[in-house]
Amino acid sequence: MAWNVFKFCTALRALGSIMIVFVLGIICLTYYAVVLADFGPALFLGGLDSLTAFAVLLLFHFLLVMLLWSYFAVVLTDPGGVPPNWKPAIDEERGDTDPLVGSEYNREGFNLNQLTMLGDPANERIRFCRKCNQYKPPRCHHCSVCGRCILKMDHHCVWVVNCVGALNYKYFLLFLFYTFLETALVTLSLLPYFISFFTGGELPGTPGTLAATFITFVLNLAFSLSVMGFMIMHLSLVAANTTTIEAYEKKTNPKWQYDLGRKKNFQQQVFGLDKRYWFIPAYSDDDLRRIPALQGLEYPTKPELNALQHF
Known part of the structure; x- marks a missing residue:
């Protein structure tokens, strides 16, 4: 009998809580080594x-x-859930009452026999989540760990005990960015101590502070290299206006309708137009009002692909 990996989702939630303690523990160790033991x-x-x-x-x-x-912005910010009683807009001219999986008709009267659960990404179809018993907006996916549908879901991250989605994706990218800079700074600043440790040079401090410095250097070097690779991957996703899940899905379809060009993808899909807010985990009120994509329900598409779909 095949294993159902989703039965272990509650274990992933518990693991996430442990990971927060682990992250804070590494930060405390780093603070002790850098501030109290060495540079203080x-x-x-x-x-x-x-x-x-x-x-x-x-x-x-x-x-x-x-x-x-x-x-903590990633940890505490809801990634975005489907609003109660949300229904897709119907384009009567195109007849986009796309079929949903379920009974022949749902209570709104949509014909459900002709629809698929997930349509061609270049020809977006209305989707329905049988687990949540609700419609799924574009780019929305169900998270088995959170037990609900997440707007523009990228992945569930155990490090933050939360999903990374439409409303906290920018905060997640900034977390990666500042983590890389911090770990790189610590690695470079402790490198002379690390070299002296193996070359027999004189090092001030007790055996305990020397051990803390050594462990801190190794941990921060490992994290800086791993986070750098993860950050490069996500920057490539931002440049193409896609998510980790969508990057896998669209391998079968080279035409990605949400790719508006790197500049628009960066500003109008993730970071906003107000440059003062690019490097802080927040959005300006103006950006939240004028950029629907930041709310996770509406996304502009390529005009040429729209024209092809209407043809």
């Missing part, structure tokens, strides 16, 4: 050492604040 005492050495320590600590604390702000 160096502030009182005078000369170039004090100046270097001050610069490292200033940048370290700034990136740490932005990292934590972005992280």
Whole structure:
């Protein structure tokens, strides 16, 4: 008998809570090694050492604040769920009363026998989630861990105990960005200590602080390299205006109707038009009003593909 992996979704929720503690534990260890053990005492050495320590600590604390702000924005922000009683708009001219899976007719009177659960991405079909018993807006997918449909779902992330979707995707990208900068800074700043550790150079501190410095360097090096790869992958997804799930789905269809060009994909689909908000986990009120895609229900498409669909 085949295993049903979705039975373990509750275990993934519990794992996510543990991962938050793990993330905070790594941050506390890094803070101890960088601030209390190494560069904090160096502030009182005078000369170039004090100046270097001050610069490292200033940048370290700034990136740490932005990292934590972005992280908890992802954790605490609802990724976007389908509004109650949401129904797709019907284009009577095109006859887009696309079929849904279920009984022959639903209570709105749509003919359900001629529809598919998921249509061709280049010819979007109205979809229906049998688990949630509701319509699915464009680019919406059901998350088995959260137990509901998520708007523009990218993936469920155990590190943040949350789905990454339409309303918190920007915050997730900023979390990756600031995590990479912070871990790279820590790795570079502790590199001289790491080299001295193996070359027999003089290192100030107790065996405990030296061990903390060594472990911190190794952890931050590993995280900086892994996050860099993950961040590059997501930047490529933003450039094509797609998600992790959609990138897999559209392999069978080279025409992706939501790709508006890199600039529009960046501004009108994820980060907004107000440049003052690009690097903070928030949106301006103007962007939220004038860019429907940021709300997760409406997405502009390529004009040429629209013309082909009407033809």
